[in-house]
Amino acid sequence: MRVGRILGAALALAAAIAGCGTGGGAKSVAGKDTLVVGVSKDQPGLGQRQPDGTFKGFDIDVASYIGAHMEKTPKNVVFKVVQYSEREKAVQTGKVDLVVSSYSITPERKTKIAFAGPYYVAHQDTLVRRTDTAVHNVRDLSGRRLCAVNGSVSWQRVTVERNVPARLVPAATYGDCLTKLTSDSLDAISTDDLILAGFALENNAVRFVNAPISDERYGVGIRQDDVTGCEDVNKAITEMYLDGTAGKLLKKWFGKTDLKLTTTVPQFEGCG
């Protein structure tokens, strides 16, 4: 029947139109089966690789919480070590979906990637050898040998932002810095108190100066165009503070240090 044929054709066309309405845009990490999270491997308390290849630390627990909130099973949250200097690139190229690695939100980094969070606001402080009693604040680092980790903003906050003429000693990781500090190859490490607190707990030969010079907002690095994923991560972080998990995790990893921990949700950077 003619009418039947016309109706049939119309329905086919309708299906085609309806099909056009869906999809479009790059895939959000929220919809992926497996979440690949870039982390660091040698930061006690934050992100540290164990001899058996697993990871542990505050960053790891936060990433796991975010993964669970995005309905990923623990098996489908995969951790991958990312070098400090390669974090932006790893996100941009899709090598990792998220970076959770004591990763400070900075205006410069924001020109390349987006940040969900911050999930915590740390403060930059300084670690020296216990025997070195002359360092009281960042200006006392003038002329001293300061550890400069490639890709970290911390040493720049001292030498560029604060204009303190410290002598820079390059290192690949903060683990390296600590080795060099205790072996007298350099005089000071200036970076986030959460990182330094972990070191100070494990090592008796070093001392915390306790003169903060910055707010370090730890963000979750994510592709710039993935606004949905970024919003979902923010939801997870909000939930993490609301249900008390954040407080528990902070206590679990840093409760033994002298740090004053903030257990209320930080002011987010905003997505898109």
Place this chain on the structure above:
Amino acid sequence: MTLTSAPPSRPPARRSGVARAIRVRSLPGRIRAFAFLVILALAAVFAVSALAVQDARDGLRVIGHDAGPQVVATGDLYFALSDMDAQLAAVLLMGREQNLGSGRARALQVYDQRRSEAHRALLQGSNLARNDPAEQQTARSVLDALGRYEQLAGQALQLDQRQSHAAGPPSKEVGDLYTQATNLMKLDVLPKAYNLTLDNGTTVRRTYESKHSEVLAGRAWVLLTGLVLLVILVGLQVYLAVHFRRLVNPVLALATVASMILIAATVGVLTSEADHLRKAKNDGFDSVLSLSRARAISNNANADETRYLLDPALADTYEQVYLDKSQEILYVPAGNLAAYYKQLDQRVAARSGFMGFLGTEAQHVTLPGQKAALDRTLRGYQGVQHDDSRLRSLATTSGGRHDAIVVRMGTASQHFAAYDQALVRLTAIHQKAFQNAIRDGDDGLSGWNIGLPAAAIVIALLVLAGVRPRLSEFR
């Protein structure tokens, strides 16, 4: 067309049911079948139209009357809260000196004013959030924390007045009370208010993305089902013309014309609704949100400038967060404040090469008056940064601290107020575009709840009236 053939694919069960009911094998049966198809197609047009109109209505409600206004309310809340803390810092910095800027009494007056504004915005916010338990919980905890803040601030003010110090950092006890108060504000209250703004921004964005595309998809469905309806109507007309030797059935022709008008009107209204939604979001809301955030961050940075003078122990941190916030408001590549001031002037003069909230705004000039308002805002912002540069260089030269405080309380505070006003005016332009688009959208849909079903019923009655005389010829 033969009367005997029936499509072989049709299941026998249906033939014995539906086919018998309308007696499709006879001429009147076929007319009835045609009429039935027309009504079916009309029902489809009605259904997809009603759904699409509802989508547009939902979009307008969330964006225009719920989450959208929430962004403004929470933005006002943030401003009032952060200015409370800024005024408190100013009062403590002034000490007993009466002739700094507008004076201690005026600052205290502004503090009180902001406090009642904050309470009002909180009340309004929790009214708007009555459907969202999480937001309500947040509003309540902000209120609790604000109570604690006011208590600490009151203690600090009282103690400071009793101790009566020269302009500059107050005593350690007062300083400690202030640190507790400002930390409560900075770490607890303000983040919650800011995140509420962002949450509502997310709601608007997601609603827009789904509703805008659903309205457009709905429009395609209206076109398609409308086309089917018209084809069947014309088919019926032709069928009647062939079998009854009449050229036109006027009532059916009227139904066809009415259907065409209905379809065209529906497609038209959906097109303009999608456009109103787009305008509300892109020309209005997006800028209102980012400029509200810019205002929040600006006010906070301005207070950090005061805190830099107030708390020498944390001066380094306050300077770093000031740079960070400045770059969020207007980004130019710069590793320290000296480089920032320089790059700012160069790039703003060139009107290119800067990003951040004001950079995004500068790249999206679409509204009348926006350019002039933007220029005023940028000039104001430069003025604020020039003061900052002067103030910091005074504060770091020996004996210059008092002069820095004079600048802070005097010109810097006036220039900041001028910048803030310019920002508010710029925001108002977008706010107006937003409200206009929402109002146009609401107006465009008014009457559709009744008009659409009424039109469908009228067309159905016309169709029945058109075929009835033909059917009666068989009685």
